[in-house]
Amino acid sequence: MAPGLLERQFLRARNGVAYLTGSNKPVMAQSPRDLIWRRATGRLWRYRSDARRYGPPVLIVHSLVSKSYVLDLLPDTSLIRHLVEEGFDVFLLDWASPAPADAQNTLETYVDEYIPEAIGALLEEARADELTLVGYCFGGVLTLLVSAGRPDLPIRNLMVMATPCDYRHMGMMSNMFRERRLDPDDVMDETGLVPAESLDEGFQTLKPTDAVVQRLNFLENLWNEEFVESFLAIAHWARDQVPFPGGAFRQTVDLLIRQNALLEGVVPLGRRDVRLSEITCPFLNAFAEQDTITPAAASEPLTRLLGSQDIQELRLTSGHIGFVAGRQAAKVARPQIAAWLRGHSEEIS
Amino acid sequence: MASFWRQAFDAVERPAAAAADSWVQSETFMDLAVFSVRARRRLLREVQNASELWLHAWGLPSHGDVLRLRNELGSLAREVRELGERVPRGEARVRARQAPERAAA
Numbered sequence: 001m002a003p004g005l006l007e008r009q010f011l012r013a014r015n016g017v018a019y020l021t022g023s024n025k026p027v028m029a030q031s032p033r034d035l036i037w038r039r040a041t042g043r044l045w046r047y048r049s050d051a052r053r054y055g056p057p058v059l060i061v062h063s064l065v066s067k068s069y070v071l072d073l074l075p076d077t078s079l080i081r082h083l084v085e086e087g088f089d090v091f092l093l094d095w096a097s098p099a100p101a102d103a104q105n106t107l108e109t110y111v112d113e114y115i116p117e118a119i120g121a122l123l124e125e126a127r128a129d130e131l132t133l134v135g136y137c138f139g140g141v142l143t144l145l146v147s148a149g150r151p152d153l154p155i156r157n158l159m160v161m162a163t164p165c166d167y168r169h170m171g172m173m174s175n176m177f178r179e180r181r182l183d184p185d186d187v188m189d190e191t192g193l194v195p196a197e198s199l200d201e202g203f204q205t206l207k208p209t210d211a212v213v214q215r216l217n218f219l220e221n222l223w224n225e226e227f228v229e230s231f232l233a234i235a236h237w238a239r240d241q242v243p244f245p246g247g248a249f250r251q252t253v254d255l256l257i258r259q260n261a262l263l264e265g266v267v268p269l270g271r272r273d274v275r276l277s278e279i280t281c282p283f284l285n286a287f288a289e290q291d292t293i294t295p296a297a298a299s300e301p302l303t304r305l306l307g308s309q310d311i312q313e314l315r316l317t318s319g320h321i322g323f324v325a326g327r328q329a330a331k332v333a334r335p336q337i338a339a340w341l342r343g344h345s346e347e348i349s
Numbered sequence: 350m351a352s353f354w355r356q357a358f359d360a361v362e363r364p365a366a367a368a369a370d371s372w373v374q375s376e377t378f379m380d381l382a383v384f385s386v387r388a389r390r391r392l393l394r395e396v397q398n399a400s401e402l403w404l405h406a407w408g409l410p411s412h413g414d415v416l417r418l419r420n421e422l423g424s425l426a427r428e429v430r431e432l433g434e435r436v437p438r439g440e441a442r443v444r445a446r447q448a449p450e451r452a453a454a
Contacts, residue, residue: 040430100423101430172373172382181383186390190416191423205382208369213362220355 003223011223019228026233029069031081033092037121040105041096042114044121046089047080053087054345056156057126061093061115061146063137065199065244068094070237070324071136077230077325082334088341089126093118093139097242103192105245107252108270111145119153130154132341136161136323137294141256144302145267147281149274157344159284159337160302161323162294165262169298173202177253184250192246199241207292234321265305276302282310284340286323286333293320312340 003011018024037044060080062068071092072080083090093115098105122131133155135143140163147158167174176182187198204211214235221227261267267274283306287299296315303313314336318328323337351359372378401411 039434099426100420101426103423104427172379175374176379176383179379181379182386186383186386191420205373207366208373209362209366213366216355216358220352 008223011225015222015225015228019222019232024228024232026074026229026236028074028233028237029072030075031072031078031084036091036125037118039114039117041098041102042110042118043094043096044118045092045094046122046125047084047092049084049087049089051085051087052089053347054342055089055348056128056130056132056345057089057091057122058083058132058134058341059091059093059119059122060134060136061139061143062095063139064095064110064142064248065138065241067237067240067242068092070321073233073237073324074229076226077233077329079324079329079334079337083338083341086338086342088338088345089128091122091126095242098193098245100191100193102245104247106247107142107145107255109245110142110248111149111274112270115142115146116150116153123154130156132157132159132344134159134161135163137163137320139163141262144262144276144279145269145274147279148267148276149269149272151278155281157282157284157341158279158308159286159340160299161286161337162288162291162299162320163285163302164256164294164298165302165305166298166300167257167260167262169295170257171202171206171292171295173205174257177257180258184246184253188246188249194244194246194249196241196243199244200239203238203241203293210292230325234325238321263301263305276305277307279306280308282344283308284312284314284337286314286316286337288316288318288320288322288328290318291320291322314340 015024032048033045034048035043036046060071062071072078075081080090080092119131123129131154133143133147135141135158140160143158143160144163146153147155164170167178173182177184184194187194189195214231218228218231218235221231255261255267262276265276267276285299285303287294287296289296291299300313303311314333316322316328316333318326318333322328323333397412401413404411
């Protein structure tokens with residue numbers, strides 16, 4: 001039962017004081033895990049579980065621009081915890097904040113070196129001979145390029161969440177690069193990295209009034225502890241970007257934004273052309289209709305660009321975070337993602 | 350149901366948000382944003398140059414010196430890392446080449 005007016009005022013005051021003193025900061029990424037492989041910024045984690053029921057193992061590749069704790073935000077709103085509890089053997093490949101030594105990393109560094117090497121480590125660790133690859137946001141771009149560019153890797157299934165493909169719909173910053181008003185070097189610092197603040201500024205301009213509306217939602221629901229905890233966790237994550245390696249950023253602007261190469265279906269990478277039509281494994285394209293970071297229009301075309309026979313689409317009515325937090329995540333996203341994975345896995349003894 | 354003040358806010362916010370969204374997509378905004386990005390960089394560079402002159406006059410290291418050092422350390426770290434990765438691979442190749450020879454001997 002919802003508390004009465006007086007009780008709400010009391011709860012509001014109590015939670016407000018806790019917020020101002022910083023004593024109700026949520027603790028995120030609590031699922032127990034082990035680091036099983038590391039190279040430069042790349043880290044491969046395996047989540048502990050006593051009840052692994054399905055194979056092959058699932059490898060989630062995280063984005064290069066944000067921190068991966070969004071996938072294990074809070075115990076009740078954790079995509080990773082949900083998948084572990086459903087019986088999957090979950091691995092996460094994420095990226096530590098790059099140092100100047102990583103500024104020259106290119107897309108090839110990730111697609112041809114780090115991810116294949118991490119896959120090798122995963123297969124050895126899990127004693128498996130194939131895996132399901134899942135990419136979140138820009139991590140989805142990397143998994144697409146790996147799946148298309150490395151046919152030697154035993155990728156049984158591929159899923160991408162909130163992954164851009166048609167960069168014409170990626171908002172103001174992307175438009176400025178496409179129209180050559182801005183060059184990649186304009187936003188890089190002296191170390192060759194794109195600072196986290198520049199990325200944050202870019203994200204803030206996607207929905208200029210959002211900060212005010214979010215603050216108001218927070219004040220309105222300040223009496224609700226569950227809302228406050230979830231709000232603070234998401235708000236913290238949304239401003240907690242990591243620098244982007246300049247080499248990969250230049251390619252992102254040249255290939256993905258200016259040439260819109262993913263939409264064309266052919267991405268020049270290294271000394272070869274990577275063709276999305278060469279991805280033939282089962283594929284799930286999950287995106288959210290109210291996503292302002294990766295709008296649905298930017299993700300949607302992927303469904304028809306791949307060569308797979310088994311292609312499905314999961315369309316959420318939420319925003320970018322709707323895969324991991326909120327009612328949509330609990331009722332639609334997480335169960336449907338788990339159902340698709342189950343349908344493309346088998347029970348192991 | 351939303352409170353009266355919230356309904357009033359939403360009634361104002363919706364058209365304001367739509368206007369703000371189209372404003373950030375406008376030519377004027379983009380021109381201003383580009384100008385602001387470039388002006389900020391230029392200003393920072395000028396300030397750094399001026400402070401560098403002043404600090405060097407006193408024999409002190411400047412931000413630019415620290416940065417150059419950081420970049421050099423960065424590329425050194427990268428080279429060391431690449432060497433560190435190449436050595437075990439080379440060793441493995443040598444072991445693989447020697448294995449049949451040893452077996453034959």
